Amino acid sequence: MNGQRGLSLIELMVAITIGLIIVLGAAMMILPINQTTTSTTRASRMNTDARAMLDLFTNELQRAGYQSPAADNPYIRIQEDGNCIVYGYAENPGSAVLWHAFRFNANTRQMQAVYNRGTPPAACSAAGLPWMSLTESNALPLRSDGFSAQCPSPGNILRIQLRFEPQDGNSLPDQTLEIQPRNTTCTAS
Template structure:
C-alpha cells in the first residue's frame, strides 16, 4: 500500500527563512557592534599611549634647561625663550594660541660652551594640528623655520595628524606662590631675569575626526637648573 509523503508547505518554508534571516541579521549586527567597540578601544589606547610618550619626551628634555658643564658660559645657557613673536599661524578652531612655543638651552656635551646644536625646544601649530620638536640643525631662538615629518627640517613632527590631532599645547610659568595651580587659571607669562623653578605643560589631543575622544594631559616640570627667562 502506497504511503502519502508529507513535507513542509511553502508558507512554513517562508516563515522559517524569515526567522533564519532575522537571527543572522541580529548576530551580524552584534558582531559589527563589538568590532567597532574594540576598534574604538584600541584607537583610544593608542591616543593615550602616544600622548604620554610626547609628554614624557617634553618633560625629560625641558627638565634639562639651563644646565651647563662649567661656569664659563652661564648667561647663554640660563635662558628660556618663550614668546609669541615667532609662533606659527593659528586658526579660529584653536582653543588657545598663546604660550605654544618654548626654546631653551642646555650643555649637552658638558664642556661649558654654547654650541650650535645645543638649543632645543617644542612648539605647537594649530593649523597643522601638530606638535613639533626642534632639531639640532635649527637656528635662532624663536619658532620660525621649516616643519615636517622627517628630513632636514628645523622642526620635526611628533604626531601624525591623519590619525591624531593635537588641539592644544601650552607652556606656562608656575608662580612659586601657587606651585600646585596646575593647570593655572591663566597661562602665566615667563618673567624676565627671574630664576624659573617650574613650568606647567598642557597637552590636549583627540583622534582625528572624533571630537568626543579628546584627551588632556597636565604636567608640572620642576627645573633642576633654574634658568632665567630672556
C-alpha cells in the same frame, strides 16, 4: 515504494528565512561591540600618544642646562606667546651646548620639534628651521589653542598645558604638566 521523502519548497524557504533572521540578529549584536572596541582603541591610542609626548617634554626639558659651561648660559625660554619652548644642554661634559625647541603649529595642529642646533633660534617662526612633527592631527587632535607654556614664577617651574579636540566621540581631558628644571631656569621672552 520506500517511505523516504524530501523537503518541500515551502519548508526549505521557511528554514532559510529562519536561518537568515538568526544570522542578522547575531550580526546586529556584534556590530555595536565592534564599534565600541574601535572607539576604545582610538581613545587608548590618543591617551598613550599624549602621555608619550608629555614624557618626552619632561625628559628633554629636565636636561636643559646639563653639563654646560656657564659662558654658554643654557636656558629654557618660552617664545611666541607660549607656543614655543627653546632649550639647550650639552650631551657630554665639556662639549658644546646643543639647542632644541618644541613648538605648536596652530595651522596644522601639530606639535613639532627641532633638535641639535649650534645656536638657539632667534624665533621659532624663523624660516629654514628643520621642524619635524611629533604628533599627527588625526591621531592626537589638539585644539587650535591646544598648547601653551609658561613660567609662572621665573626660574622655578615650567608649566605646559595641552587642550584636546573631541574626535569621533572620544576626548581627552586637558593635560597640565609642571616641570622643574634641574640645571637651569625658565624665562619668558
